[in-house]
Amino acid sequence: MEYFLQQTINGITLGAVYGLIAIGYTMVYGIVGMINFAHGEIYMIGAFIAVIAFTLLGMMGVTWVPAAVLIVLVTAMLFTAAYGWAVERIAYRPLRGSFRLAPLISAIGMSIFLQNYVQLLQGARVKSIQPIVTGAIPLIETGHFQVAVTYIQILIVTLTIALMISFSLLITRTRFGRAQRACEQDQTMAALLGIDVDRTISMTFMIGAILAAVAGVMVTLYYGVVDFFIGFQAGIKAFAAAVLGGIGSLPGAMLGGFLIGLVEAYWSAYFSIEYKDIATFSILILVLIFRPSGLLGRPDVEKV
Amino acid sequence: MNGVLLDVANLTMRFGGLTAIDDLSFSAQAGHITAIIGPNGAGKTTVFNCITGFYKPTLGRIALARDSATFDLAQMSGHKIASAAHVARTFQNIRLFPRMTVLENLIVAQHNKLMCASGYTIAGLFGLPSYRKAERNAVAKARGWLERIGLVDRADDEAGTLHYGAQRKLEIARALCTDPVLLCLDEPAAGLNARESAELNRLLLDIRATDGVSLLLIEHDMNVVMGISDHIVVLDYGKRIANGTPDAVRADPAVIRAYLGEPDAVESA
Incomplete structure (x- = not known):
């Protein structure tokens, strides 16, 4: 029972990270109808910026942890937003209106490019930082097992939930959110009402990138290690989360993220840790067979 | 509110070998309801698509005069036409x-x-x-x-x-x-019953009177067209075949020919 509780805490933390990345997939899919396979790489870049920024701050002698974390978060958000913007501008916008597979292939190319770019600049070796946010709150203590939630886990989950709430408000309550939903439903009509569709799409990519950057920073804090290949794994899992929740649906992406995180944690705990990815993707396959539109997705009804 | 609001001059739109609009010129007065009518396939919606930036015309000029500034709609992108020139439109299918x-x-x-x-x-x-x-x-x-x-x-x-x-x-x-100065309505009465279409007439007249918006209208429902238009442009095969007040257009032999065919053809059929 204690073990189960501990794994739930770990799973939710992991799920929060997947959820943040999944939002980027689902938003981009909603507005331009393509899977941005380079999104995982944006997350990876966010993690690298975190490592670099933490190291620099350490050298500069910024030791107060909340300030350091805040500075790193903002830096990573700014840089990844620029990357998100550039990726859309260079790899996708010229192909808009081309056949459906073109931007998809371009996305895969962009993903490979970014991986190699980081590998060349930063080297292929694993980078690590000292643990920055340390300490834990013990919840239950029995003789041989202690259930604890670490401060970093609390930080990840609260920050994620805060971001998800403010993001939902952004989409449902603001001018940008209205423009975003309008473009999602009918781009030509939105343009005729005076909405700059290109700008809205750019903003969508930047917001997705910002959320991925937060995920990247959090993972760096959580595990303390990054390498140029982490974007692929996390990206594909977050993509699975977006599909599981129903691609195009924002609450779906968040829910899917938490579910994938929990499944992974439980499977690693009770079965074999080597097979955790197989478990995750098996669930994805089952969902696709029995509920192709995902848990919260809205089925595409074709009018006959 | 007087003078020419929209001036379409020598507009030509070709799709490959097909000439959808052929050297079309007409103008719409500010504060007027101008209707574009014509048989199916005459190029009415294509004119709208050129005005609202969906198509780049092959040739010609579409000038919109507003507040002493003139916009060439043929050279502007869709959202600029809406936000800078203040032209709005509706679609045949909602x-x-x-x-x-x-x-x-x-x-x-x-x-x-x-x-x-x-x-x-x-x-x-x-x-x-x-x-x-x-x-x-x-x-x-x-x-x-x-x-x-x-x-x-x-x-x-x-x-x-x-x-x-x-x-x-x-x-x-x-x-x-x-906040448009010109509203382009593509078959607003399509699919409406008689009562609804009468309501629509009232709404459109009210829009012109109280909001000061000029209307450009494509419509097949002659009750709407004849009831509210100040000026009618008749197209056939992408060309303007008549142009004038509802009464003048109704009596124009070229219009009757376009809609009902040549008298000989009718007899022999």
């Missing part, structure tokens, strides 16, 4: 945002004004009073339109759940929320 509420549909149309008021996001982000005021005005304007088209009690329902006639009216109201 294109509301079906999964946004009725009210949101009207507010999203005021995106530009809110955008300026928000100082491009900055003021909006911090909720400055000027932006809040602009947002209140936007909601008030939307409410005003809902009252005029009788949809106040449906304000928070998804637009896709409205019945057809109501969706039509909402689409017109949404187009007017962009």
Whole structure:
């Protein structure tokens, strides 16, 4: 029972990270109808910026942890937003209106490019930082097992939930959110009402990138290690989360993220840790067979 | 409000070998309701698509004169035509945002004004009073339109759940929320019953009278066309075959020929 509780805490933390990345997939899919396979790489870049920024701050002698974390978060958000913007501008916008597979292939190319770019600049070796946010709150203590939630886990989950709430408000309550939903439903009509569709799409990519950057920073804090290949794994899992929740649906992406995180944690705990990815993707396959539109997705009804 | 608002000169649109519009010239007066009629395939919707930036015309000029400035619509992109030249349009098949509420549909149309008021996001982000005021005005304007088209009690329902006639009216109201000087209506009476189409007539006349918006209209329903137009342009095979007041057009032999065919052909058939 204690073990189960501990794994739930770990799973939710992991799920929060997947959820943040999944939002980027689902938003981009909603507005331009393509899977941005380079999104995982944006997350990876966010993690690298975190490592670099933490190291620099350490050298500069910024030791107060909340300030350091805040500075790193903002830096990573700014840089990844620029990357998100550039990726859309260079790899996708010229192909808009081309056949459906073109931007998809371009996305895969962009993903490979970014991986190699980081590998060349930063080297292929694993980078690590000292643990920055340390300490834990013990919840239950029995003789041989202690259930604890670490401060970093609390930080990840609260920050994620805060971001998800403010993001939902952004989409449902603001001018940008209205423009975003309008473009999602009918781009030509939105343009005729005076909405700059290109700008809205750019903003969508930047917001997705910002959320991925937060995920990247959090993972760096959580595990303390990054390498140029982490974007692929996390990206594909977050993509699975977006599909599981129903691609195009924002609450779906968040829910899917938490579910994938929990499944992974439980499977690693009770079965074999080597097979955790197989478990995750098996669930994805089952969902696709029995509920192709995902848990919260809205089925595409074709009018006959 | 007098003078020429829209001046289309020598407009030609070719799709490969097909000439959809052939050297078409006409103008629409400010404060008038101008109708474009013609048999199916005459090129009416293509004219609209050129005016609203969907197509780049092969040749010709589409000039819109507003506040002593002249915009060449043939050279502008879709959202600029809406936001700078203030031309709005509706479609033959309704294109509301079906999964946004009725009210949101009207507010999203005021995106530009809110955008300026928000100082491009900055003021909006911090909720400055000027932006809040602009947002209140936007909601008030939307409410005003809902009252005029009788949809106040449906304000928070998804637009896709409205019945057809109501969706039509909402689409017109949404187009007017962009503050256009010229509203292009593509078959607004299509699919409406007699009562609804009479209501539409009243709405359109009211729009011209109280909002000072000039209308350009494509329509097959002759009750609507003859009932409200000040001026009619008749197209056939992409060419203008007649041009004038409803009475003049009704009596024009070229128009009768285009709609009913040559007298000989009718007899032999």
